[in-house]
Amino acid sequence: MKKIETKIDEAFKNTFLLPREKTVTSFLADVFSSKYKFREDDKKIEVISLYYYASSPLSFLFALPHYEYYDTDKTIQIAELHLKEHSFQDYSPADVQELCKKILEENNIDYSAYLDENDHLDYAHYWENQSGLEIDFLMNCWKNAKEQTQSKMLGFLESSDGESGMFDLDNNYVIPFDVDLDEYLQSHGFMIQKEN
Template sequence: MKKIEQKIDEAFKNTFLLPREKAVTQFLVDVFNSKYTFREDDKRIEVISLYYNASSPLSSLIVLPNYEYYSPDKTVQIAELHLKEHSLEDYSPIDVQELCKKVLNENNIDYSSYLDQNNHLDYAHYWENQFGLETDFLMNCWRNAKEQTQSRMLGFLESSDGESGMFDLDNNFVIPFDVELDEYLRSHGFIIEKAN
């Protein structure tokens, strides 16, 4: 089953992630190049939050100043990317299911025992990599955008529902729920002045 997982990973990347790479990377380049005016004052933003939609991580992305450091009261703009605006349709669980069926069919694997009464495939029994691939993809776009711009901005990936924790985009590290962001950054040698 490991080989099938790898084949589904590849198909998922090629079908859903790679077509979105240019748009997501350019969006982050625009953020780093100050295309968006986040605050009503001229305070330089050093720490941002990149939010994804918990139910559909690549349907839309939102960037805003990290509110642990920058007061939401002074925020005048958030950066939003809706991939539909780039002719990239959202993909649904049904689309992912169909992709899995295609790979299984191409490899002559009987998946009938994973079908429910509505003939829907429950791929959680053999493939659970979707979320990891999506977050790795976002982190890769982040790194590419930083290389292009030489930005020193720090960023943290968070879900819209807050359930998945906070990922350090530069270090690919999940910050434990019981650790404050300021404490985490200080432990890595970053002292960021909090703004009103």
């Protein structure tokens, strides 16, 4: 089944992720290049939060100054990317199901045991990589945008529901819930002044 997982990974990337790569990278480059005016004052923003919509990670992204370092009351604009505005339709669990069925059929694998009473495919039995691939994709876009702009901005990726924890976009690291962000950044050599 590992071989099938790899084939589904590749199909998922080619079908849903790679077509969105240029748009997401351009959005992040715009964030780094100050296209979005987060505040009325000229305070330099060194740390941002990038959020994805939990139930559909690549339908909607938004970025803003990180809430632990900057007063949210002073934020006047949030950088938003709605991929529908760039001619990308959201992909649904049904779309992912169909993609999985196609790969299974192409490889002559009987998936009838994974169908429920409504003929919906429960692909969790053999493929659970979707979320990881989406997060890796966002981290890769972040890295590419930073290379394009030479930005030194730090960023943390979070889901809109806060359930997936916080990811350090620069180090591809999941920050455990019990770790203080300030201590974490200091351990990596960053001393960022918090706004009171």
